[in-house]
Amino acid sequence: MTDDDLIHRIAASTGLPASVAARVVDDVLAWYDESVEAYVRRRHAELQLYGTRNAEAFARIAAELRDRRVAAPELSERQLRRIVYG
Structure with a gap:
């Protein structure tokens, strides 16, 4: 409500x-x-559609997370990878 x-x-x-x-x-x-995990998965999939390589995608996602209105915790590339790939 x-x-x-x-x-x-x-x-x-x-x-x-x-x-x-x-x-x-x-x-x-x-x-x-949207949860941090859902955001990371969604953005990674979007970036892959445009041919973005993982290293660049994870760097962009980490930067985007820092700028979100409700800040997400600081996540390393390894943590981002674990969200995407398990």
Whole structure:
């Protein structure tokens, strides 16, 4: 359940109807609710689609994790590999 004050604030600041603002808030919260493990697996798969080699992919993922809104713990390349490959 989303905070009604946040929905009203988004609706007021964007001009969106409250129902659309609620959907936007839910989508944003779901985006940031993704676990570190799910994020690493998803980003690794995305980067592989574009031919990114593992060393570069893991470096990029580690940098992205440092910049996430809710910071993930610092993970080594080995930890990232273990998330992807088990």
